[in-house]
Amino acid sequence: MTKAAKFDRQAVVKKATDLYWEKGFHATSMRNLQEVIDMRPGSIYATFGSKEGLFKEVLQYYADMSLAQLTAYSQNTTSPINALKLFFNSAVIDSKHTAPSGMCMLVKTISELTDDNGELLSEAKRLLTVIETAMQDILNDAKKCGELSKGEDTARLARYLQMQLMGLRTYARANNSDVSVTELINDIFGNKPFLAQD
Amino acid sequence: MTKAAKFDRQAVVKKATDLYWEKGFHATSMRNLQEVIDMRPGSIYATFGSKEGLFKEVLQYYADMSLAQLTAYSQNTTSPINALKLFFNSAVIDSKHTAPSGMCMLVKTISELTDDNGELLSEAKRLLTVIETAMQDILNDAKKCGELSKGEDTARLARYLQMQLMGLRTYARANNSDVSVTELINDIFGNKPFLAQD
DNA sequence: GAATTTATTGAACGATTGTTCAATTTTAGC
DNA sequence: GCTAAAATTGAACAATCGTTCAATAAATTC
Numbered sequence: 001m002t003k004a005a006k007f008d009r010q011a012v013v014k015k016a017t018d019l020y021w022e023k024g025f026h027a028t029s030m031r032n033l034q035e036v037i038d039m040r041p042g043s044i045y046a047t048f049g050s051k052e053g054l055f056k057e058v059l060q061y062y063a064d065m066s067l068a069q070l071t072a073y074s075q076n077t078t079s080p081i082n083a084l085k086l087f088f089n090s091a092v093i094d095s096k097h098t099a100p101s102g103m104c105m106l107v108k109t110i111s112e113l114t115d116d117n118g119e120l121l122s123e124a125k126r127l128l129t130v131i132e133t134a135m136q137d138i139l140n141d142a143k144k145c146g147e148l149s150k151g152e153d154t155a156r157l158a159r160y161l162q163m164q165l166m167g168l169r170t171y172a173r174a175n176n177s178d179v180s181v182t183e184l185i186n187d188i189f190g191n192k193p194f195l196a197q198d
Numbered sequence: 199m200t201k202a203a204k205f206d207r208q209a210v211v212k213k214a215t216d217l218y219w220e221k222g223f224h225a226t227s228m229r230n231l232q233e234v235i236d237m238r239p240g241s242i243y244a245t246f247g248s249k250e251g252l253f254k255e256v257l258q259y260y261a262d263m264s265l266a267q268l269t270a271y272s273q274n275t276t277s278p279i280n281a282l283k284l285f286f287n288s289a290v291i292d293s294k295h296t297a298p299s300g301m302c303m304l305v306k307t308i309s310e311l312t313d314d315n316g317e318l319l320s321e322a323k324r325l326l327t328v329i330e331t332a333m334q335d336i337l338n339d340a341k342k343c344g345e346l347s348k349g350e351d352t353a354r355l356a357r358y359l360q361m362q363l364m365g366l367r368t369y370a371r372a373n374n375s376d377v378s379v380t381e382l383i384n385d386i387f388g389n390k391p392f393l394a395q396d
Numbered sequence: 397g398a399a400t401t402t403a404t405t406g407a408a409c410g411a412t413t414g415t416t417c418a419a420t421t422t423t424a425g426c
Numbered sequence: 427g428c429t430a431a432a433a434t435t436g437a438a439c440a441a442t443c444g445t446t447c448a449a450t451a452a453a454t455t456c
Binding site (some may be wrong): 023027038103108129156164166167174180184187 | 220222224301306308310323327352355357358362381
């Protein structure tokens with residue numbers, strides 16, 4: 001008989017991620033989770049400790065996936081800036097249609113939670129800074145290969161990109177038109193816009 | 199004897215807004231609400247119908263407040279663009295410290311809710327477009343008084359601003375530094391940044 | 397001021413929440 | 427193949443959820 005696949009923690013975490021991502025922390029019940037990951041309460045608590053414990057592991061998994069995707073784009077193109085643009089398009093357009101929620105799960109989490117779940121809240125914040133740093137690394141690569149002038153402050157640019165990405169994904173969730181969103185991405189990485197005053 | 203203040207619906211809605219704004223829809227319990235607005239369940243249900251009914255009224259109240267603030271800034275300055283900038287600063291900086299949550303309540307709502315609360319979700323989306331339109335109106339004023347060139351697409355600019363505001367407030371919640379955020383606002387309304395490519 | 401309508405109360409409802417744990421099944425060691 | 431250890435089960439717990447409604451209080455009408 002085939003060796004039974006031993007308990008696949010990652011597969012379980014992935015399923016939990018989909019549910020938590022879609023419904024958020026509070027609207028997801030343990031009984032919801034039990035069905036989706038096909039485990040009984042005792043096993044879940046033995047493995048993950050609590051609803052919060054599982055959520056924390058889910059946050060880490062989500063961030064790992066995001067970072068992996070960023071790395072993948074970065075390795076498949078010679079242009080770091082283009083890798084970032086692909087990452088943006090993927091996060092905003094694709095994830096809106098295929099992912100459980102168009103929202104970034106980390107943003108959704110810091111938006112939902114309060115100090116009542118302080119550990120989860122600060123963990124989500126921490127992971128967002130990790131991703132911001134990963135974008136900064138790519139911007140530094142862009143400097144090296146001449147896509148970005150040496151004088152640029154990559155920390156500031158990364159912060160700016162992170163903020164844009166938060167706005168984009170949220171805007172995409174609030175509005176149904178994809179074309180507006182594509183326009184917005186082009187605005188960010190390209191041309192103009194702006195309200196320069198005085 | 200002084201005429202007893204008749205049931206002050208707005209005062210009640212305001213208190214409910216603060217609680218819902220802070221904790222979100224799901225994490226706010228009716229018993230929480232009962233204490234904060236000092237009404238018994240029967241009265242609440244007679245007046246607002248349900249937890250959702252009260253939340254819907256809260257959303258409307260919140261949007262009204264935002265629009266009123268935008269109008270106030272617009273009337274206190276001769277520069278429409280400056281009015282927008284003041285609105286941004288107020289929404290991002292002030293609200294982070296004084297408001298129940300640094301997040302925009304409408305954004306927080308579309309981030310939290312799913313189709314399980316479809317009416318509340320679409321109402322929040324609708325109110326966001328109302329605010330976007332109000333910003334567009336101000337941009338049109340800016341055109342009239344020469345602050346914006348006649349060729350500008352104010353609908354597109356308003357969309358862009360809305361997206362920026364969503365990103366800014368979310369970023370401000372995720373990070374504690376106010377200076378970074380002020381820098382970001384200056385970037386939006388002013389100078390440069392940018393990753394112009396090809 | 398009595399009668400009638402309207403508003404308010406708070407105990408109670410059934411459903412669901414996150415979590416526990418004794419009982420059972422599965423695995424591992426020899 | 428028997429025994430000890432580890433993992434899994436699912437019924438059950440107390441707490442809390444959103445909501446209802448008969449009983450009471452307040453306001454209004456004539």
